[in-house]
Amino acid sequence: MNAPKSHLPSDYTGFLFRRAQQAHAAAWQTEVSSEVTSVQYGVLLVLSRLPGASQTRLCEELDLDRSTIAHVVARLQRRGLLARSRDEADARRNVLALTTDGQRELARLEPRVERVDAVLNADLTDQEASDLRRLLRVVLDRGQRVP
Structure with missing residues (x-):
C-alpha cells in the first residue's frame, strides 16, 4: 500500500506566488519606499515611456482595472x-504626463x-533569473485566458 502523499504548502504554486509577493513587498518597503507603491511606480514608468x-x-x-488606475492616478x-x-x-x-517632480521621483526610485x-x-544565476521572468510571463499570459 502506498503511503499518502504529504502535502506541504510549498507543494502548491499559488502558495509560492503568495510568498514571493510577500518577499517582494518586504524588499520594496526596505529598499524603495513606504510612500510609493510598486503599482504607482509602474504608472510613473509607463508615463515616462508613453507621455x-x-x-x-x-x-x-x-x-489593472479602471477603478484601481483611477485611484492610483488621483x-x-x-x-x-x-x-x-x-x-x-x-x-x-x-491624457496623463509626468510632472517635473514626477520625473525626479522616478529617477530617484x-x-x-x-x-x-x-x-x-x-x-x-542570470540565466535562472531570466528563466523565472519568462515562466512568470507564461503563467500570467495563460491566466489572462482563464474565465
Whole structure:
C-alpha cells in the first residue's frame, strides 16, 4: 500500500506566488519606499515611456482595472507627480504626463527598484533569473485566458 502523499504548502504554486509577493513587498518597503507603491511606480514608468497616455492605456499596460488606475492616478496627481489634461483631439479623453517632480521621483526610485530586483534574484544565476521572468510571463499570459 502506498503511503499518502504529504502535502506541504510549498507543494502548491499559488502558495509560492503568495510568498514571493510577500518577499517582494518586504524588499520594496526596505529598499524603495513606504510612500510609493510598486503599482504607482509602474504608472510613473509607463508615463515616462508613453507621455500623454490615457488611463485606459495604463490599464492595458499594467493589467489593472479602471477603478484601481483611477485611484492610483488621483493619488499621484495629488502628490504633484503627474498632470491630467484634456486630449486636444478628443475633449472626452484625459491624457496623463509626468510632472517635473514626477520625473525626479522616478529617477530617484529607479536605482532602488533595481536593488529590489537584485535582492529577489540574489541566489539565482542570470540565466535562472531570466528563466523565472519568462515562466512568470507564461503563467500570467495563460491566466489572462482563464474565465
